[in-house]
Amino acid sequence: MRTLTYREAVREALIEEMERDERVFLMGEEVAEYDGAYKISQGMLDKFGPRRVIDTPISECGFAGLGVGAAMAGLRPVVEFMTFSFSLVAFDQIVNNAPNMLTMSGGQFHVPMVFRGPNGPVHALGATHSHATEPFYANVPGLKVCAPGTVRDAKGLLKTAIRDDNPVIVLESEALYNTSGEIEDADTDLTVPLGEAAVLREGDDVTLVTYSQTIPLVLETADKIKAELGVSPEVIDLRSIRPLDADTVCKSIAKTNRLVIVEQNRPFCGIGAQLTYAVQRDAFDELDAPVTRVAQQDVPMPYNEKLEDAVLPSEQRILDAVKEVCYL
Amino acid sequence: MSTRAESPPSTPTQAAEAELKILRSMLEMRAFEERAAQQYQMGKIGGFCHLYIGQEAVVAGSFAAVRDDDYVITAYRDHAHALGRGTSMNACMAELFGKATGCSKGLGGSMHFFDKERFMFGGHAIVAAHIPLGIGLAFAAKYRGEDRVALCYFGDGAIHQGAYHEAFNLASLWQLPVLFICENNGYAMGTAVHRSTALEELHHRGRGYDMSHSAVDGMDVRAVRDQVRNVVEDIRANSHPHFLEARTYRYRGHSMSDPATYRTKQEVDTKKEQDPITTFRDQLISEGLLSDEQFTQAQKAARQEAAESVTFADQSPDPPLSELHDYTYARPEHE
Numbered sequence: 249m250r251t252l253t254y255r256e257a258v259r260e261a262l263i264e265e266m267e268r269d270e271r272v273f274l275m276g277e278e279v280a281e282y283d284g285a286y287k288i289s290q291g292m293l294d295k296f297g298p299r300r301v302i303d304t305p306i307s308e309c310g311f312a313g314l315g316v317g318a319a320m321a322g323l324r325p326v327v328e329f330m331t332f333s334f335s336l337v338a339f340d341q342i343v344n345n346a347p348n349m350l351t352m353s354g355g356q357f358h359v360p361m362v363f364r365g366p367n368g369p370v371h372a373l374g375a376t377h378s379h380a381t382e383p384f385y386a387n388v389p390g391l392k393v394c395a396p397g398t399v400r401d402a403k404g405l406l407k408t409a410i411r412d413d414n415p416v417i418v419l420e421s422e423a424l425y426n427t428s429g430e431i432e433d434a435d436t437d438l439t440v441p442l443g444e445a446a447v448l449r450e451g452d453d454v455t456l457v458t459y460s461q462t463i464p465l466v467l468e469t470a471d472k473i474k475a476e477l478g479v480s481p482e483v484i485d486l487r488s489i490r491p492l493d494a495d496t497v498c499k500s501i502a503k504t505n506r507l508v509i510v511e512q513n514r515p516f517c518g519i520g521a522q523l524t525y526a527v528q529r530d531a532f533d534e535l536d537a538p539v540t541r542v543a544q545q546d547v548p549m550p551y552n553e554k555l556e557d558a559v560l561p562s563e564q565r566i567l568d569a570v571k572e573v574c575y576l
Numbered sequence: 577m578s579t580r581a582e583s584p585p586s587t588p589t590q591a592a593e594a595e596l597k598i599l600r601s602m603l604e605m606r607a608f609e610e611r612a613a614q615q616y617q618m619g620k621i622g623g624f625c626h627l628y629i630g631q632e633a634v635v636a637g638s639f640a641a642v643r644d645d646d647y648v649i650t651a652y653r654d655h656a657h658a659l660g661r662g663t664s665m666n667a668c669m670a671e672l673f674g675k676a677t678g679c680s681k682g683l684g685g686s687m688h689f690f691d692k693e694r695f696m697f698g699g700h701a702i703v704a705a706h707i708p709l710g711i712g713l714a715f716a717a718k719y720r721g722e723d724r725v726a727l728c729y730f731g732d733g734a735i736h737q738g739a740y741h742e743a744f745n746l747a748s749l750w751q752l753p754v755l756f757i758c759e760n761n762g763y764a765m766g767t768a769v770h771r772s773t774a775l776e777e778l779h780h781r782g783r784g785y786d787m788s789h790s791a792v793d794g795m796d797v798r799a800v801r802d803q804v805r806n807v808v809e810d811i812r813a814n815s816h817p818h819f820l821e822a823r824t825y826r827y828r829g830h831s832m833s834d835p836a837t838y839r840t841k842q843e844v845d846t847k848k849e850q851d852p853i854t855t856f857r858d859q860l861i862s863e864g865l866l867s868d869e870q871f872t873q874a875q876k877a878a879r880q881e882a883a884e885s886v887t888f889a890d891q892s893p894d895p896p897l898s899e900l901h902d903y904t905y906a907r908p909e910h911e
């Protein structure tokens with residue numbers, strides 16, 4: 249084992265998969281000469297050359313669509329969005345072209361490719377630059393969506409996504425790029441399966457489900473919950489959004505009988521809404537309290553940081569939610 | 577709303593005053609942004625902050641050639657556009673600080689300066705997403721039978737978006753009264769223009785839409801003003817779009833977090849020799865319209881105002897939490 253940053257883990261996954269498979273290439277804005285807007289692809293132009301690490305003009309719709317076409321013609325593109333807020337100008341390619349091709353062609357054309365980049369609100373970027381896009385994409389059959397929240401998953405899920413024969417959205421997190429964590433040595437071919445949640449911390453009294461950039465907040469709050477409320481929380485990282493692993497959550501509820509979902513996206517038709525449906529269906533008898541969600545407030549993101557803080561999940565809101573489901 | 581005619585001032589004193597006004601406007605933009613940069617480094621300003629320093633002649637020159645009630649819309653590098661329209665430094669600095677007294681009530685930030693009263697339809701942060709809005713402004717003016725022109729500013733990187741192309745086609749098809757001003761500062765983030773297009777001259781894009789087009793030295797405020805005046809006069813009279821490429825240069829990085837290692841210091845220094853403010857100052861001095869002392873005074877006044885705007889922003893309140901949900905949906909009082 250060794251320690252890497254999330255950023256290094258993403259880069260390692262890209263490098264390993266490009267070394268392993270000549271069909272894989274990386275395309276996006278500022279990925280080559282600038283080393284990536286967030287320095288994910290640092291050094292990769294030197295390593296692989298401009299044939300495989302490709303700078304584009306600001307044309308998301310164009311190069312996302314190029315990716316779909318190239319995938320139909322047998323390549324395995326990795327398309328980087330500088331952030332997923334900018335993927336919205338390529339929405340048609342991601343939502344209409346990539347996932348529908350296999351069905352429309354009667355099984356002739358599959359689209360093995362990855363759309364990746366940072367996703368979710370960061371800090372003081374305002375309404376257009378703060379989107380958590382997972383509910384948009386998770387709504388679409390034919391797409392797979394994951395949101396790695398740990399260093400190990402940042403590498404393992406991306407490698408799996410690149411090898412998958414379907415279009416996979418890999419939602420990274422700018423807020424996590426600098427975090428470090430333990431990971432297997434470089435020579436282990438680390439892959440993490442899509443569609444499997446992970447229990448990050450075991451507990452008995454309440455299940456806290458989260459993913460991506462709210463994981464650090466939830467883990468810190470979990471300590472407080474134990475210390476201040478005397479409640480033992482179990483923390484689950486969804487890791488994949490579609491397919492969604494409700495089984496792992498339901499198993500946990502069988503033990504804790506209570507569920508709080510902490511998510512970075514908006515509440516209406518959000519990921520927690522879908523998970524809540526699955527839980528009431530499969531674990532109805534196990535629940536001792538209604539499921540509670542801590543999501544963004546249901547507003548466009550304000551720039552002012554105090555207002556932004558009030559919109560985003562916070563320690564206080566998680567504590568309140570835990571008290572609510574534990575009737576404290 | 578008073579409207580200023582865009583025709584050249586008639587008397588020599590009026591002409592001189594108009595020139596000095598342009599100079600003061602550029603000095604204000606520069607002073608404001610130098611302060612903003614300092615405040616950003618002190619952690620008073622959040623998010624992304626893109627400075628217009630070096631490019632001032634484009635806004636100052638074009639605004640000097642249009643009416644106060646013409647419509648304006650631009651991208652996220654928008655401080656100069658608001659200031660040039662007359663939004664106060666206080667309201668602009670307060671917006672950067674996220675305060676309730678800001679021009680967007682602290683909800684928009686650096687990339688989203690709006691001022692409805694001054695027909696400033698915003699800074700917009702998704703590259704090129706505002707170009708269709710720009711033609712919508714022109715459409716509304718034409719629809720109502722007004723002789724307003726819409727000024728739509730965007731960077732050299734924006735012309736590679738689908739939104740740009742679709743808007744250009746519609747503008748030409750429907751002969752909408754819009755002046756597209758491409759602020760070609762040589763780079764889109766770290767991408768030099770020649771790495772994003774095979775075209776030598778960006779304004780030649782107009783050809784594909786059968787749209788009139790031209791280029792102007794965007795470091796020369798008089799050249800910008802005169803070219804815009806000519807073009808806008810025709811747009812106002814005959815309703816059509818025009819694509820003007822203003823060749824300019826940004827001295828700072830793309831945003832405050834960009835070290836700009838993709839260009840040489842020598843390149844930046846060479847461009848700074850054509851600084852729009854010093855060039856214009858020297859012209860005015862040699863023509864006897866300005867003295868050294870007057871220039872220093874004007875510069876001092878602008879810097880003073882910028883410093884005061886920091887105090888104003890510092891002392892202003894945050895937007896109240898109780899208003900968090902007030903702007904998600906329009907209500908009758910927003911009319």
Ligand SMILES: Cc1ncc(C[n+]2csc(CCOP(=O)(O)OP(=O)(O)O)c2C)c(N)n1
Binds near residue numbers: 306330763
């Ligand atoms: C659709 C979209 N893609 C990417 C970005 C990120 N981005 C912001 S500014 C910028 C460069 C734009 O350059 P240009 O149009 O030349 O304007 P300048 O910054 O030089 O004024 C990029 C890539 C964005 N805001 N929107």
Ligand SMILES: [Mg+2]
Binds near residue numbers: 733761765
């Ligand atoms: Mg540019």
